[in-house]
Amino acid sequence: MTAPGAPVWRRLARSATARTLGPFVPVVALWWLLAWLQIFPPAFFVGPDVVLAELGGLLERGILPGYLSDSLTRLWYGVLFGLLIGLPLGFLVGMSPLARRLTWPLLLFFQAVADIAWLPIVIVWFGFSLTAVTFVIVYTIVFPLVLSIVAGIEQVPPELVRAARSMGASPLRVFVEVIVPGSLPSVASGVRTGLGYGWRALVAAEIIVGTSGIGFMMFDARRVGDVAEVFLGMIVLGILWYALDALMLAPFEHATVERWGLVRQEAAAR
Template sequence: MPRRILVNPVVRTLGPFVPVVLLWWLLAELDVFPGAFFVGPDTVVGEFAELMRKGVLPGYLSDSLTRLMYGVGFGLLIGLPLGFAIAMSFWARRLTWPLLLFFQAIADIAWLPIVIVWFGFSLTAVTFVIVYTIVFPLVLGIVAGVEQVPRELIRAARSLGAGRLRVFLEVIVPGALPSLASGIRTGLGYGWRALVAAEIIVGTSGVGFMMFDARRVGDVAEVFLGMIVLGVLWYATDALVLAPFERATVERWGLVRQAEAGK
């Protein structure tokens, strides 16, 4: 019976949060911290209901998700072809690898001052930061994935008469998919955090802006609510979309079975 409860998806998902919420509630009830700086779960739930009733939270969520979709769309459009173009050329890898590592090391938030100068407080500025954050993990993941494709498979395909395009589409792309899936998952995680940072600094709406504006007026409950909303949204996206995609891709191309066989 206990084992059956533990494998229940609802229990496995929500169970780890129960002690955290209880500790949070206990700290608030005992007034360990002043009420002006720390509020309990009941206050945050009340704030959630109020913002939903006024339509404020749905509007901010819609703005944040719209910006994220723009950033992800342009990030994939740039990162996918760029990644494969670099990965397929030895000289392109040699020439661009130092640049990739250099720009990968520059945090997205470091671009915000110059982005504000270029684009002002606009959707373009936020989109630029998200795209920048997504592209480099994606490109690095593709390059790593292509390098992991066994050369024997490529030579075998060519010996059977496959042309360069067919080898690329039927051997190299499928072989790189596991690393590509991991790169997309990592890039979107970075992009989500970049969105929040950009909204806090350059945004005029969105969940990040809501939290920053609440901090300005001293509404701690709204700040807590914003953090919870961000965590829940990303957890749901990762658990329902990105993790299954990555897992299915890895299992489809046999890397899990190979790893298990090698143990």
């Protein structure tokens, strides 16, 4: 016999909204409970109600929308130039043995150098400017993207390349119709990973060299001891990235892998 509440739970389990927000319910409840019990001093730890009040104040004064717009503008420039550099460079390194021999040690070296390590010299070069933040984001995006593309090209079944050449396909057609589609799953994963790194680099750069933006807002709030504004900045960053990943990056990666990854697996099985 089915319990009276079972159909409701089943409907909730099938609901995308419930699956998305459900895991946050116990986290927010624990957060509220800790604040209510005042286990930590209010100057160091505030509850969700205080953060919501802070949100209302920043929206009313227009501070949060302005900072958010600045952060998204910097991210847009960083992603644009990161993709314009990383995509062609990745295919060049992956397709050319000479380019790979010349650049592979450099790629591994700079991949290991954290983006935040560039900030002191970037400040000297560009000052506290949009160029400085964009440089850090581009640097963070390019190297994971290039390495993912190279790995994707290596996974293209050689049988497909030989079959295309045996049928008279030119090198350009082999690249466009075999190499690019076969490497797209790794390209999609590289774009998603690179943008994730770029998002974190944006926050770090705004904290250190920014004069506006969500990262700067959090750092400035720390300076005056406004813990609620710091919590709010963290929540805004998490929500924005979750929305970007769930609405754009994850569907793009899933669709790409579903379309081309299965083709590649089937070809490899043959």
